[in-house]
Amino acid sequence: MNTEEVATKLVDLCRKGEWMKAVDDLYAKDIVSVEAREMENMPAEMHGIDQVRGKTEWWEKNMEVHNVKVGGPFVARDTFVVQFDIDVTEKASKKRMQMSEVGIYTVKDGKVAREEFLPLAQKKE
Amino acid sequence: MNTEEVATKLVDLCRKGEWMKAVDDLYAKDIVSVEAREMENMPAEMHGIDQVRGKTEWWEKNMEVHNVKVGGPFVARDTFVVQFDIDVTEKASKKRMQMSEVGIYTVKDGKVAREEFLPLAQKKE
Numbered sequence: 001m002n003t004e005e006v007a008t009k010l011v012d013l014c015r016k017g018e019w020m021k022a023v024d025d026l027y028a029k030d031i032v033s034v035e036a037r038e039m040e041n042m043p044a045e046m047h048g049i050d051q052v053r054g055k056t057e058w059w060e061k062n063m064e065v066h067n068v069k070v071g072g073p074f075v076a077r078d079t080f081v082v083q084f085d086i087d088v089t090e091k092a093s094k095k096r097m098q099m100s101e102v103g104i105y106t107v108k109d110g111k112v113a114r115e116e117f118l119p120l121a122q123k124k125e
Numbered sequence: 126m127n128t129e130e131v132a133t134k135l136v137d138l139c140r141k142g143e144w145m146k147a148v149d150d151l152y153a154k155d156i157v158s159v160e161a162r163e164m165e166n167m168p169a170e171m172h173g174i175d176q177v178r179g180k181t182e183w184w185e186k187n188m189e190v191h192n193v194k195v196g197g198p199f200v201a202r203d204t205f206v207v208q209f210d211i212d213v214t215e216k217a218s219k220k221r222m223q224m225s226e227v228g229i230y231t232v233k234d235g236k237v238a239r240e241e242f243l244p245l246a247q248k249k250e
Contacts, residue, residue: 004246007246008246034201036201036202071208072227072245072246073245073246074208074225074226074227074243074244074245074246075243075244075246076159076161076241076242076243076244077161079229079241079243080243080246081206081227081229081243083196083199083208100199101199102197102199102206102227104204104206104229116201116204117201118199118200118201118204118205118206119199119200119201120197120198120199121129121132121133121197121198121199121200121205
């Protein structure tokens, strides 16, 4: 698959909430996944598909997703960008949050080789 | 300026349509600017602030901008992403277009050192 085909499939699966299927079908074994910051006991940067599956399991176990709006994909060369607007409740704290972020994905040999997430900057007064 | 400060200033200037001021104030002398494809006589990849000023002049001379919606910035580490939805008429052909793209910007020493633009993928039937 070329970059646009991988991007389109990833967006389709995310719109259906099939996060783990996206990882299983589209991610390289040696995927590097970079969050803006570390979360709980997880480092910001993860290596390998098993760590990324672990993060996806943690997300599905700990978060109740009310709605996801997926924008894009924006595609050029080996790179694509997807925007996520997520309305979610953290199950433990029952805290409901609206998160907005983009993912920058790099495709190599028809698989996602790197993903990097960037949150929307907070507006200053 | 850190990445978020550069990002916020760039978004503010783009919202005001002050494209050239954004280049003058925020871009490194050795900026690398990458479009998804070449345009007219301009290569996809340009090097140095003079080439980028030339591209900006070409844009301002040839395009009548009706409306620009600027989304973001999305910021992490040395990188930020901005979404542009532009309603524009090409003056020569009088063709009106709605363009949607993101820019991925890399900040080094308080200046934009690289920008890369990715258009929204066309929906397949």
